[in-house]
Amino acid sequence: xxxxxxxxxxxxxxxxxxxxxxxxxxxxxxxxxxxxxxxxxxxxxxxxxxxxxxxxxxxxxxxxxxxxxxxxxxxxxxxxxxxxxxxxxxxxxxxxxxxxxxxxxxxxxxxxxxxxxxxxxxxxxxxxxxxxxxxxxxxxxxxxxxxxxxxxxxxxxxxxxxxxxxxxxxxxxxxxxxxxxxxxxxxxxxxxxxxxxxxxxxxxxxxxxxxxxxxxxxx
Numbered sequence: 193x194x195x196x197x198x199x200x201x202x203x204x205x206x207x208x209x210x211x212x213x214x215x216x217x218x219x220x221x222x223x224x225x226x227x228x229x230x231x232x233x234x235x236x237x238x239x240x241x242x243x244x245x246x247x248x249x250x251x252x253x254x255x256x257x258x259x260x261x262x263x264x265x266x267x268x269x270x271x272x273x274x275x276x277x278x279x280x281x282x283x284x285x286x287x288x289x290x291x292x293x294x295x296x297x298x299x300x301x302x303x304x305x306x307x308x309x310x311x312x313x314x315x316x317x318x319x320x321x322x323x324x325x326x327x328x329x330x331x332x333x334x335x336x337x338x339x340x341x342x343x344x345x346x347x348x349x350x351x352x353x354x355x356x357x358x359x360x361x362x363x364x365x366x367x368x369x370x371x372x373x374x375x376x377x378x379x380x381x382x383x384x385x386x387x388x389x390x391x392x393x394x395x396x397x398x399x400x401x402x403x404x405x406x407x408x409x410x411x
Contacts, residue, residue: 230341232363235279235299242277243299245307250275253308255346262406268322269294275311286310288317290328305346313345319406329382331392336400338373339393344407365410369401 229282249256250272261269270292280287280297285306287295294314301307307385320326327333348368370393377389404410 238279238298239277242296242301242307245279245301245304246272246275246296246311248304249308249311255312256308256315259312259319259406263315263322264299265320266319268318268324270294270315270318273305288321290316290321290326292318294318308393309345309349313341313347316341316344320347321407328380331377331380331388331398334394335373335377335389335392336403338376339369339397339400340403342369342372343401346402366401370397390410 195286204407210391250260251257255353260270273294274298275294277296277298280295282300285297285300287297289295294311296307301310317337320340322329326337343365348365374386375388377383378386381391383389383392
């Protein structure tokens with residue numbers, strides 16, 4: 193008699209590899225998972241993708257690598273641990289904290305190019321804070337950095353604006369930079385109303401829009 197035939201049959205439901213496969217199949221199909229499990233898996237998948245794209249951008253993106261180089265030259269090293277992928281509300285794609293941290297809103301990015309523009313935008317804020325000692329409670333200071341970040345990051349490319357529903361054939365880039373700068377300044381807790389935000393942007397527009405440092409020109 194074949195010795196193997198005397199072994200009791202393996203129950204697939206008791207196999208660890210089968211259980212891992214079953215969970216993976218459930219993740220892909222969504223079947224057999226609770227609403228909380230599906231949400232947890234969705235957030236974890238977004239986080240993994242964000243971290244992967246972040247690593248690729250920190251190593252290979254021309255604009256990101258350029259900004260990191262000039263931050264280092266200005267005395268402000270930015271370790272990858274200071275750039276954090278995290279869930280956010282859907283009103284924003286990223287944020288900068290003056291303590292030296294950048295948040296990438298992991299569920300907001302449709303593609304890696306969008307994340308690249310966002311990361312470059314936040315690195316411009318970090319550069320301004322490092323080099324020019326920005327007072328973020330001062331609306332004019334805030335407006336200047338927002339003008340520069342929106343102009344230099346790629347946030348106001350024609351196709352990006354088209355995707356937002358804004359179409360202009362005359363000074364499209366300037367209109368986008370101005371609109372987005374006003375929106376950001378309006379969100380500053382020190383800003384009393386939209387008129388004050390618009391006034392701050394207008395007062396610094398000429399000097400800040402023409403200031404492309406550390407780039408030689410608008411990227």
